[in-house]
Amino acid sequence: MTVNDDSFTDWKNRERIAESMIPLIGRLHRERDVTILLHSRSLVNKSVVSILKTHRFARQIEGEELSVTETLPFLEALTALDLGPSQIDIGMLAKTYRTDGRGLSVEQFTAEAVAGATGENKIERRESRDVVLYGFGRIGRLLARLLIEKAGSGNGLRLRAIVVRRGGDQDIVKRASLLRRDSIHGQFQGTITVDEANSTIVANGNEIKMIYADDPSEVNYTAYGIKDAILIDNTGRWRDRAGLSQHLRPGVAKVVLTAPGKGDVLNVVHGVNHETIKPDEQIISCASCTTNAIVPPLKAMADEYGVLRGHVETVHSFTNDQNLLDNFHKSDRRGRSAPLNMVITETGAASAVAKALPELDARITGSSIRVPVPDVSIAILSLRLARETTREEVLDHLRNVSLTSPLKRQIDFTNAPDAVSSDFIGSRHASIIDAGATKVEGDDAILYLWYDNEFGYSCQVVRVVQHVSGVEYPTFPVPVA
Template identity: 60%
Template structure:
């Protein structure tokens, strides 16, 4: 290869870097001024580095088969900043690919057609209203990740405002709480700055003033005393999982609704966002966001059942160990869970298979399930062994799931990867409920085995925030319109 051609490769890279650098303030303007959230096939472009933006463009080639560079997307972004857009989530990748394939050259005319619902609607069709107060009751793994996501989204004028966290203790632990939010062994450092207001018992994270309330029981708290009103309490403790226990939150002044980040018991509605969230009645005040595993498998199961039908199946979960297990062998009320989590694979039970029926009643009594806890700190896998009603083959099932992941209303829930080299750590921070591993798919006539990765911490927390937005009537348009 000639030196001239080698130099051209490097010059092209530098040109793309420069264009990505120009793109960052434009993306920031869309996000902070107009509350427009741009992404590339589900990969966020907000608060991303130049290299991450370039990598997200490269991802499009892998999933869509079409080269997409910043030279394709930059004109669209620049034009979007001039259209006075109303709040929305916009998949810039899908827009750019469609525009590229259309053969058209008038970017403004194209965007005015595709985004007609929101063009010129910033003032008239803004989200309006006051931010919704959110309280995190419990500040463990899920609580801290939820805090990170809510703080991140607050930068775009999202109408969810994290006002307080509730923890046990005496009140002398603010520095430790701040440190745990600031540094995370799995998800890395917090994206921004955190300071501590010791005198007023609060954390200040990227300008968000978050009251830290110490209490041993929900009934001890009067949220209105801290200026918190009509709040949704997100219970991350798992201590109460039925309506009676969670109703304690509703007895507190300043609370209107409760969202549980665990499978609910009894008649409590278990909701997987993207599947049955529209079943929530306006009068329902306590909702469960189900489990991380249920959120991961239900969208894929729905997609398969809609197209091929499911006679019956078995779900085997290979799950990272969690905080309810022991670091070393010790007493535990659960079978086998007392054995050292970092040293053993631990066979245990999961209620995820039965919980599927609460979100997808058509699969009631059709699934069994088990779980194996393994010595990794995060990212799990569900193996779906299914007997189908219609015959199929591996290629057709993969192609169908790829289309669902890219173009269906479940594109926020289902991700798709087609690489022979991916391992669990590659999915840390993935915002989808589950990721189909196409290289592992096995289909023979009516027998199908699907492998679904999921970040059981971050991906699940993103689903919780989506549900939290829905419960708060924070509804965004998703453009371009996804088609079934």
């Protein structure tokens, strides 16, 4: 047998193992509301090749590929436990087991590591929480995809309605088509049918009512059987407490804004300050995509090295608030053609840092340039640190943060030498550290942070909604602070 034959045989064997993992992952998700992760990446509803690629990704972070032969025993051990709703990272189980040194069996180690999700410690499966989308643009449609995906277990969040202004004939058909196909994010994973007579979209079995209204005051959500709902306003039309309070109508309990909040509205970056949300708080902002991209790595750097001051330069993809061709715009430069120009514009991300990370006693400034790409941006974060360090130390720190810390769902890490923006379309992290571009000299550090300003941000929004709804289930093994 040749070397090539050996490689192909090994591949076919790993395919067989990954194939055997799929029903185990699916059963845990549907029957017990357990989401299986691998280094913070969900394996639910993934194909054989996707599972193998996710395992191979570990090579970028740990220096060696994580094999399905190594993780399968942990998955099998989980199926034998009396698990409650939770998220379990089998990549972290395998990693920590390697260095445990106590001679425990996989079954014993797994039972101990996830003890917080079993027996008397496990939490009960909760009833689904109603969610309403107010607006159905770029972020609204991605939120719909994520909410439909997360309804798979029958618990958690349930998208009940979408509120829009009527756009003309066949409005619901056209909106459903935009949900079904996306030029950047690809096809919807599932089936979508439309009931025009009842203004309903059925996506993967989820019945979603399309409600037509020009103003929040026109909607009585209880008339549609909606109760205690979380409404996500992704229009950006209202950003202060007075404006957003208009949504607090019968059937709606809380309002989440997908834009920076003004005045006393709490700006939340999940993973950093979501624990500060008071149970009785009814109006919350998820800040901006750029704020979500820079605050987690900024916190990671401040906690380890201290930060005296900083500047963020955002190279941002163009958005729908710019003109396709030169035309009048209320902003100074956004009227110039978005696909033909680099456009200097303002960003509120730097000033928003103080709201999300008030303990940071450092001045952060910021500016932004819009560029002719439709999605994925990069933030260049220049920091003056409180102590000197080295590039190797910073990269080791950020790599470990992305793997084992409470920020591992927000911060990703890549050392791919030829990484470009399109590589990060569909990333579920708030930002991705580009190791190759990182620069450190003494007490100066420059971080290059990629982020999918549409999908990665939408994932952060859903995490906030899960938290305030009470369906954000614990993760095991518990991340190291």
